[in-house]
Amino acid sequence: MNKKIIVLFRNDLRLDDHPALWHAANTGAILPLYIQNDQLPEQDSAQHFWTYYSLQNLQITFSNYDMQLILQKGDVISQVLQLALDTQADAVYFNERFSETERSEDEHLANILRANDIEVKAFYGDTLFDVTSIRNQQNKPYAIFTSFYKRCLQELARKPLGRPANMQAFPMNVSSLALEQLQLLNGNWYNKFHNYWRPGMDGALDQWELFIEGGLYDYKDKRDYLTKETISKMSPFIAAGNISIRFLWTTCQELIEVEDNAAFGQQVESFLRQLIWREFSIYQLLSYPSFSTISLRSNFQHFEWEPNSLHLVAWKKGQTGYPLVDAGMRELWETGYMHNRVRMVVASFLVKHLLQPWQEGYSWFEHTLLDFNAANNAMGWQWVSGTGIDSAPYFRIFNPSLQGEKFDLDGTYIKKWVPELANLPSKYINAPHTAPAAILEQAHITLGDTYPLPIVDHKTARARALKRYNAIKKATGTEDKKVLD
């Protein structure tokens, strides 16, 4: 007899290369299930927008196969168990997740189901490699990205599984909530995201095609420039699992082979390297479960931060008086996304110029980023803050004005997101407070009124940050002690 298998969908909202779905479809009849966990603290994050429309897309796609995606809300463990018992399911399949909370929830769920004689199978759905098996010669996790990267290149990436050829539904009526009843979209903040994104599997494929026909060809050379459309903008699709990372990897490998052109190969390899940064962040989250909350370098436990709610709010609202920082923070609020180069600049500014703990930035990004995921976000913040294992040294303090001059050549990016500076000549766009009074007047700018004066002076803030850093170096006598050696 065919097995009856419940397949859980979480951050893998797709049908293609979904190992749990693929194996379930090849083993028996399936019941696809999504449960909105209402116990989570972040109930109004930008990601809810993405989840809502990804689920809508998934529902429609399943209905093309005469199948229904069951939606529920509440405590995940009790709901899965209840549904499995009610439907007399033989098994529950899901893809593994990586954060400590998610892993402990999955373990708990598996124990309870097994105690009720229900089979449980977990699959690797979200990485290119089996990262848990990647260890250095001392059988420890790699601490340096380059070594991890070289090691990954010796491994064979998993091949994507494609979409199951046949899917057969449970012959049973199971009631489902309507998508609206998940109450994912509270408030108006989300509406504007429609101007920039089309979440779900179909949107993911369109975005991917756009990138491989355009940006990929210049990716290595131009990815840092803020107005050149050379980056993929695949991150929100990847975070929700609308598209499989192995599919992206394999497509790129095939393109390298077909084009057989060394210059093109270099551009693509640079993109593939970014996908391995993502693997590295998952690897670190698995190796150090407190990665998203605690500085990995233990000497930072003695660092004297300077919590200041006014500065924090100015940063969040894009009102710091540093145009590139403000442009990035406003782009984030408007679109749920920010360019990687600007993420580094705004993060460095928060942690080093303003001396706010990086965890404050992590939380704001968790709330506002459509592509938020614990692994990448923790790695980003710990890298910039100098607190991570393989991170930028603390004393590398970005000068926001110089970063703007370098990567937003004529100020187009700033003018787009900080429109009150639109009439300022490009020469002053990164530092309006240095513009002569007549020029400011001509540009209709009154500093301190229509646009803020810098909330800290760059040179003073830089010197202050370095002094604080030297203090922990003196106190601990080391720069690179790690919490979890």
Ligand SMILES: Cc1cc2nc3c(=O)[nH]c(=O)nc-3n(C[C@H](O)[C@H](O)[C@H](O)COP(=O)(O)OP(=O)(O)OC[C@H]3O[C@@H](n4cnc5c(N)ncnc54)[C@H](O)[C@@H]3O)c2cc1C
């Ligand atoms: C402070 C900070 C916080 C960040 N938080 C997140 C986050 O929550 N979620 C997130 O996906 N990325 C995060 N990043 C990494 C990076 O900024 C984004 O992945 C990238 O900007 C997404 O845009 P893209 O898809 O166009 O990237 P592309 O340049 O086109 O890269 C393709 C893919 O590679 C991966 N990737 C690229 N850069 C990185 C990186 N530095 N680290 C890990 N993976 C990478 C992503 O999956 C990305 O979608 C953060 C970076 C910083 C500095």
